Amino acid sequence: MTRDATGFLPDSEPPGPASAHHVAEHLFRHEVAAIVARLVRWLGPTQLDLAEEAVQDALLQAMRTWPGAGVPANPPGWLHRAARNRAIDLIRRRAQDLPPSLAREEMLARVPVPRTFGPKDPALTFDSDETAGEDRLWILLLCCHPALSRPAQMAIALRLGAGLGAREIARAFREPVPTIQQRLVRARKRLAQERLDLHVPADELAARLDAVRAVLFALYSEGYLATTGELTRDDLIAESIRLTSLLADHPLGDTPATHALLAMMLLQTARLPARVSGTSALVPLGEQDRSRWDFDLVRMGYVSLRRAATGDVVSDYHLLADIAACHTPPDPTAPTNWARILQCYDALLARKPSAIVALNRIVALAEVEGTDAALRALETLRRSGALRDYHLFHATDAELLRRAGRHAAAAAARGRAADLTSNPAERAFITSRRAALCQSVEEPGAGAATEPSGAGTPSLVT
Amino acid sequence: MARFTLLLRGNPADWTSLSPDDMQRIMERYMTWDNELRSHGIEVSSEQLDETSSVQLTSADHDSPVIDGPYTETRESIGGLYIISAADRDEAIQIARDCPVFLHGGTVEIVRVVEDSEYGE
Numbered sequence: 083m084t085r086d087a088t089g090f091l092p093d094s095e096p097p098g099p100a101s102a103h104h105v106a107e108h109l110f111r112h113e114v115a116a117i118v119a120r121l122v123r124w125l126g127p128t129q130l131d132l133a134e135e136a137v138q139d140a141l142l143q144a145m146r147t148w149p150g151a152g153v154p155a156n157p158p159g160w161l162h163r164a165a166r167n168r169a170i171d172l173i174r175r176r177a178q179d180l181p182p183s184l185a186r187e188e189m190l191a192r193v194p195v196p197r198t199f200g201p202k203d204p205a206l207t208f209d210s211d212e213t214a215g216e217d218r219l220w221i222l223l224l225c226c227h228p229a230l231s232r233p234a235q236m237a238i239a240l241r242l243g244a245g246l247g248a249r250e251i252a253r254a255f256r257e258p259v260p261t262i263q264q265r266l267v268r269a270r271k272r273l274a275q276e277r278l279d280l281h282v283p284a285d286e287l288a289a290r291l292d293a294v295r296a297v298l299f300a301l302y303s304e305g306y307l308a309t310t311g312e313l314t315r316d317d318l319i320a321e322s323i324r325l326t327s328l329l330a331d332h333p334l335g336d337t338p339a340t341h342a343l344l345a346m347m348l349l350q351t352a353r354l355p356a357r358v359s360g361t362s363a364l365v366p367l368g369e370q371d372r373s374r375w376d377f378d379l380v381r382m383g384y385v386s387l388r389r390a391a392t393g394d395v396v397s398d399y400h401l402l403a404d405i406a407a408c409h410t411p412p413d414p415t416a417p418t419n420w421a422r423i424l425q426c427y428d429a430l431l432a433r434k435p436s437a438i439v440a441l442n443r444i445v446a447l448a449e450v451e452g453t454d455a456a457l458r459a460l461e462t463l464r465r466s467g468a469l470r471d472y473h474l475f476h477a478t479d480a481e482l483l484r485r486a487g488r489h490a491a492a493a494a495a496r497g498r499a500a501d502l503t504s505n506p507a508e509r510a511f512i513t514s515r516r517a518a519l520c521q522s523v524e525e526p527g528a529g530a531a532t533e534p535s536g537a538g539t540p541s542l543v544t
Numbered sequence: 545m546a547r548f549t550l551l552l553r554g555n556p557a558d559w560t561s562l563s564p565d566d567m568q569r570i571m572e573r574y575m576t577w578d579n580e581l582r583s584h585g586i587e588v589s590s591e592q593l594d595e596t597s598s599v600q601l602t603s604a605d606h607d608s609p610v611i612d613g614p615y616t617e618t619r620e621s622i623g624g625l626y627i628i629s630a631a632d633r634d635e636a637i638q639i640a641r642d643c644p645v646f647l648h649g650g651t652v653e654i655v656r657v658v659e660d661s662e663y664g665e
Contacts, residue, residue, distance in 0.1 A: 105572060110564035141567050142559055146623075149574040150592045247563015263561075 105153055108317055110141050111245035113158050117165045118242050119217030125169065127224055131270050132172050133165075134242060140165035218243060219294075219328055219335065225269075226293035228286060229276050234269040237262055239297040244321055246301075254304035291335060295343050295399065298326045302347050319354075323347050330386070342390035342399035348383035349406035352376045372414040380410055398433065401426045420449035437468035441475055444482075453485045473502035545629045547588060547657040548636040552624035552643065554595060554650035562648070573644035581628060586639060588627040595623040623650070627657065 114137050121133035140161050154160040225239035233255070240246045240254065252262040282290055305318030326344045329335035356370040387403055405426045408419045427443035430436070440463050448456035460479060469475035480495035562570070581587035598621045624645070630636040633656065640652045 105568065105575075108565060108568070110568040114564045138560065141564060145559075145567050145571040145574075146592050146594060148571060149578050150590060153575075245564045247566060248561060250563055250565070 105148075105157060108245075109157055110144075110161075113137075113161045114141070114245035115218050115221065115243055116158075117162055119221040120162065121165060121169050122221065122224070123217065124166075125173070128274065129169075129173075130224070130242070130273055132169060132176070134270075136165045136169035136172055137161075139168045143168075216332070218325065219332055222294045222297060222325070222329075223282050223290050223334075225273075226290045226297070227273060227276060228289060229272055230269055232293065232296065234265055234272070235293050236297050236300055237265045238269040238273070239294070240301060241266055243297070244301055244325070250304075254300055287334065291329075291337065291340070294329065294335070295326075295339060298322050298329070299343060299399075301325070302350075306350060319347075319351055323351065330389075338390045338393045338395060339397035339399050341386045342397055342403045345383050345386035345390055346399060346403040346406045348379050348386060349403065349410045352379035352383060353410055375410065375414060377414075380412065383407070383410065384412060396429075398430065401430050418449075420446050424450050437463065437466060438472075441469060441472075441478060445478065448482060448485075453482055457482050457486060471502060473499045475499075476502065545631060546636075547659070548628055548630055548633075549655050549657060550624075550626040550628060550636075550640050550643065551622050551653040551655070552626070552645040552650060553621065553653065554623045554645060554648060555621075558649055570644060570647055573647060577642060577644050581626070581639070586628050586630070588629055590624070590626040592624050593622055595621040598622065 117137045117140070118130075118133045121136060122130055125133060143164050144157075144161060148154070222239050222243040225242055226235045230238065237251050237255070240251050241248075246254075248262045248266060249259050251266075252259045255262065299322075301318055302322035305316070305320075305322060323344070326340065326347060330340045330344050352375050353370070355376060356372060356374040383406070387407060390400060390403060405423050408423045408426075411418070424443065424446040427439060427446055430439050431443060440459075444456050444459045444463065447459055460482060463469065463475070464479075476495045476499035480492045480499060483489075483492035483495060559567075578587070578590065581590075628636065628639060630639060633654070636654050636656075640654055643652050645652055
């Protein structure tokens with residue numbers, strides 16, 4: 083048994099056999115978000131850190147006792163109860179430090195009467211999907227408090243709202259784990275200073291919803307192309323789509339921008355089966371078998387796209403969804419509308435300069451105006467120096483040079499690209515010399531995660 | 545056959561850096577390992593220990609306990625105790641190599657149990 087470089091076990095470890103010991107997949111991660119939300123509703127938003135500690139302790143307790151004693155009959159209920167008991171315990175211990183307005187008795191009085199869990203309680207509604215979903219949206223809004231910087235909002239929201247760990251968040255942001263850990267600590271401290279309210283003020287709602295969408299976008303991006311290990315993380319993709327559709331269905335979040343974000347996610351995801359070959363290798367865009375698309379998702383994507391097409395605001399997500407739709411026409415035999423894709427990238431760039439978007443625009447430019455025009459644009463981008471260490475810049479360079487017949491220069495660029503990528507599947511793809519132009523520049527989160535304003539940084543070319 | 549104790553040592557401070565997914569994966573590995581030991585008749589008994597609760601008495605100050613658990617961040621403490629049966633030390637080592645404790649930076653100490661019968665020979 084070996085540990086990977088970061089000291090944690092790889093994601094590909096096989097799960098245990100299905101038996102009395104079976105635990106639902108991602109149970110811990112899903113319950114973290116639900117339990118934190120529930121505890122904060124009980125105890126008030128000022129107790130966010132206490133709620134988080136109580137949940138962590140409950141998971142530890144499960145980790146210690148379930149292997150020996152067996153998995154309880156109702157694992158989510160067990161975790162909720164353990165976390166609640168631990169929260170009460172922590173409140174008692176911290177009693178002296180509580181804010182005066184929240185005397186210990188008052189706080190305890192706000193904890194509901196204990197419920198019973200387990201098979202004797204068939205009417206268990208503790209974690210019904212409806213209220214749990216509402217709670218999770220609410221936690222996301224809380225984490226997107228304006229007192230926090232956008233990176234801090236995203237880190238704490240991914241931690242508490244999506245149940246990711248510091249290492250996983252670090253991957254999404256392409257930053258060192260200690261940086262993320264410090265950011266989380268500071269965010270918690272900052273939130274603890276705020277007089278957090280259960281109700282988001284109406285004049286703040288729009289800004290907070292923007293932040294929530296940026297968080298969901300980052301989550302999707304990390305799933306779409308995981309930075310290490312496997313090619314995609316289906317669980318993160320599923321989670322981001324789940325939360326985004328919750329937001330889209332909720333009166334607060336039911337806005338064109340949310341529907342556009344959801345449409346983008348659904349259409350991108352619909353093409354995933356064609357994007358990855360049976361041997362877990364990336365398939366170049368031009369070679370992808372469109373019959374392998376998930377056509378249910380395509381249909382759902384277009385439903386969301388229509389719902390996004392109301393009102394008169396065109397958000398960045400509208401442009402991204404438009405690009406995704408160009409790559410996923412309702413009729414799979416229809417050609418890709420590269421001219422429209424180019425227009426969308428132009429529009430994104432006009433809103434906010436971004437080297438990553440510029441790189442993606444060059445891919446579309448090559449299709450519309452030819453290789454020479456694309457190479458000239460690439461030289462301009464190269465001189466800016468912004469993407470010097472970005473592997474997909476060099477992969478794009480390599481493909482354009484190959485098309486221009488400059489094979490030696492192409493090989494050198496391909497070598498630089500392979501040296502710079504951290505995803506083994508991608509590295510294999512680049513070095514396999516099959517790096518078709520379009521495929522090589524897809525990485526939706528590449529810019530979004532490091533520039534987490536969510537505005538116009540992603541590239542969504544396949 | 546002989547009996548061996550496996551003392552699993554971990555660092556409680558390490559747990560706080562694990563994500564929920566990490567924790568669940570590690571827990572499932574312990575379940576699988578435990579299952580396998582049992583189904584192959586290797587495991588004689590086992591206990592999970594709460595390493596954060598550990599208190600150490602030393603001969604120097606045995607009447608005023610030194611509480612080791614929560615105050616020593618870097619120190620490893622015993623989190624699990626297994627008694628297994630194995631033909632010899634090498635086989636016990638082989639069995640211990642698969643212990644999930646290594647997934648979270650822990651160690652295993654293997655000690656043979658002295659059987660009553662040994663005194664009679």
